[in-house]
Amino acid sequence: xxxxxxxxxxxxxxxVVADGTNIMPIxxxxxxxxxxxxxxxxxxxxxxxxxxxxxxxxxQTDDWLSIxxxxxxxxxxxxxxxxxxxxxxxxxxxxAASAQIRNRATIxxxxxxxxxxxxxxxEAPVPxxxxxxxxxxxxxxxxxxxxxxALFGWTDDCVATQPSDPVVALAALEAxxxxxxxxxxxxxxxxxxxxxxxxxxxxxxxxxxTETRMKPGEIIVGYRVPIxxxxxxxxxxxxxxxxxxxxxxxxxxxxxxxxxxxxRASIALGSVAQKPWRLVKAEHELVGLPPTREAVLPxxxxxxxxxxxxxxxxxxxxxxAGAAARAIVxxxx
Ligand code: SF4
Numbered sequence: 552x553x554x555x556x557x558x559x560x561x562x563x564x565x566x567v568v569a570d571g572t573n574i575m576p577i578x579x580x581x582x583x584x585x586x587x588x589x590x591x592x593x594x595x596x597x598x599x600x601x602x603x604x605x606x607x608x609x610x611q612t613d614d615w616l617s618i619x620x621x622x623x624x625x626x627x628x629x630x631x632x633x634x635x636x637x638x639x640x641x642x643x644x645x646x647a648a649s650a651q652i653r654n655r656a657t658i659x660x661x662x663x664x665x666x667x668x669x670x671x672x673x674e675a676p677v678p679x680x681x682x683x684x685x686x687x688x689x690x691x692x693x694x695x696x697x698x699x700x701a702l703f704g705w706t707d708d709c710v711a712t713q714p715s716d717p718v719v720a721l722a723a724l725e726a727x728x729x730x731x732x733x734x735x736x737x738x739x740x741x742x743x744x745x746x747x748x749x750x751x752x753x754x755x756x757x758x759x760x761t762e763t764r765m766k767p768g769e770i771i772v773g774y775r776v777p778i779x780x781x782x783x784x785x786x787x788x789x790x791x792x793x794x795x796x797x798x799x800x801x802x803x804x805x806x807x808x809x810x811x812x813x814x815r816a817s818i819a820l821g822s823v824a825q826k827p828w829r830l831v832k833a834e835h836e837l838v839g840l841p842p843t844r845e846a847v848l849p850x851x852x853x854x855x856x857x858x859x860x861x862x863x864x865x866x867x868x869x870x871x872a873g874a875a876a877r878a879i880v881x882x883x884x
Contacts, residue, residue, distance in 0.1 A: 553587075556596040563606065563731040566598045568768045570733075576600050576770050578621055579655040581648070582664045590675025591665070591684070600659075600770070607657075609633065616776040620659025624717065625650070627658050637776055639784035639803045639882070643720035646788045649795040659771040662718040662728075662744065663763070666711035666825070667797050668692055668700065682708050682759030690759070698863040699799065702855075702871070703824040704747025709759035710861055712822045713745055714797045720786050722827035723803035723819040726776040732769035739764065741774070742819075745826030762825060781807050782815075785881035787874045798822040800871045804878035806842065813837045816879070818851075820871050823858075830854040830875065842883035844876045851875045 560566040560576070568574040575594040577583050578601055586592040600606065600621060607621035611632045618627060627633055628644035647653060647661065665671065670681045670691045680689030692700055693707050700710040721728075721741040728741050744763055746754070751761040765771075784805040790796040801821035807814045816837040818830040833854035840846045851872040858868050 553593050555594055558596055558598045559602050560598045560600055561603065563600070563603060563770060563772050566600055566603075566770050567732055568598070570767060572596075574598060578657040578660045579623070581652050581656040582660055585672075586665070588674070589672060591671075606772070611636070611778070614778050616778055617773060618658060618776065619773045620771045621657050624648070624653040624656050624658060624661060627717070628653070636778045636782075637720070637724055637784060639723060639786035639805065639878070640717060640720040640776070642786040643716040643788070643801075643803065646786065646801075647716045652795075658717055658774070662715045662721070662741075663771070664713075664715055665762070667714045668711045669696065671711065683711065686757065686760065692861075694862070696863065697861040698866075699797075699822070700861055700864055701747075701824050702858040702860055702864065702867055703828050704749045704826070705824070705859070705861075706748040706752055706758045708752075709748050709825075711748075711825060713762070713825045713827070714822055716786070716788060716798065716801060716821065718745070719801050719803045719819045719821035719827045720784075721774060721776070722829060723784070723805045723817050724776050725817060726774050728774055729772040730765060730769045731772050732766050734766075736772065738775070742827065742829060747825045750826075779807070783808070783882045785878045787878040787881065788821075789870055789874050800867050800874050802871065802874035802878040803827075804875060804882045806837075806879060806882050808842065808883060811841060813840050813842055813847075813879075818875050818878070820875065823867060823871055833875075837879070842879050844880055847879050848872060848876050
């Protein structure tokens with residue numbers, strides 16, 4: 552651990568740092584302090600967002616739910632309006648980490664956590680190839696231990712996934728994220744916040760180290776979640792133990808029913824790519840089907856046909872289809 556200066560921000564704009572400075576924002580600290588310990592980040596200063604008034608507020612206005620970036624995962628998960636209008640977001644928040652961590656972890660920071668790739672999460676100096684830690688060193692997971700890695704969007708530079716639970720729910724809900732930066736504030740669909748390695752490569756960016764479309768110095772201010780009358784939702788997380796564990800795969804389903812048949816569907820998968828992975832093709836195919844496992848599985852399997860499994864993670868394809876089917880069935884109940 553190295554020494555660093557500590558500054559308190561009074562407004563989101565206070566935390567927008569100038570170009571070329573080694574200053575990082577901190578909120579709950581449940582992820583950032585790990586980066587310091589492992590040598591993933593070593594800022595000269597941190598700016599504490601935790602004292603900005605109103606940034607943890609959750610409120611309903613008209614057909615939107617607004618959630619401040621500082622709201623803790625437990626606060627979002629327990630909020631009455633989130634539970635009633637966006638149940639899968641409540642479920643995803645409460646499925647993350649442990650109760651103690653959820654009291655500190657913020658929904659702003661959670662979606663910016665880094666991959667759980669074991670080659671990445673190691674103390675410096677990193678003894679193996681990892682392009683995310685040491686650019687140009689290679690990717691040990693590509694030909695190594697990759698059972699938890701990506702099915703979609705990867706390149707041989709990096710095959711890591713984004714492990715956040717809430718971001719899957721926010722993507723299925725078609726939420727927006729508000730960012731504050733040097734050029735003012737802007738809004739992005741949550742589905743466009745993260746980049747796969749292929750997305751980054753296509754944009755001429757470093758495919759291993761570019762994980763979001765956020766500009767240098769930008770911070771997340773909050774989210775806007777549309778509330779649609781009659782929508783039902785559920786989040787399913789498949790993991791090796793019931794608590795304090797990351798997903799092997801997860802699925803969020805938001806559906807509307809008409810006469811017992813699906814009239815609208817929005818499905819997102821987690822832990823299969825470096826961004827929440829929407830099953831857009833399946834969403835069209837699901838319309839008109841009853842929300843039963845037997846009825847929806849063929850469309851979900853077809854939407855997963857273009858997955859590119861690695862040597863050890865082919866199992867994720869059927870697991871993801873099953874998780875999505877379960878989410879649809881639970882949402883309809
Ligand atoms: Fe590093 Fe990405 Fe490869 Fe993991 S998958 S070893 S994070 S480059």
